Amino acid sequence: MKRFLSGFLIGTAATVAAAASVVLTVKKQVIDPIDEQQVAHDEKRKRAMRKSAAR
Template identity: 50%
Template structure:
């Protein structure tokens, strides 16, 4: 029984660590670049609005 419990705990820990690493990787490769692009587009939009009002 002791071997089962230790194996179960080890397996659960490894699974949770793997899922956390996967989520971190997806965040770095997919989500953050999209947010950076959105911020860049918004900055360009603000600059264009300022230029159009200055004329």
């Protein structure tokens, strides 16, 4: 029973670690670039609004 419990706990810890690494990878590969694009788009929009108001 002791070997089963230790194997179960190690397996659970490995699964949690794998899930956490997937979440972090998705955040770094997908979510962060989208946020950067939105920030760049907002800056361009603000710059364009300033230019149009200056004319």
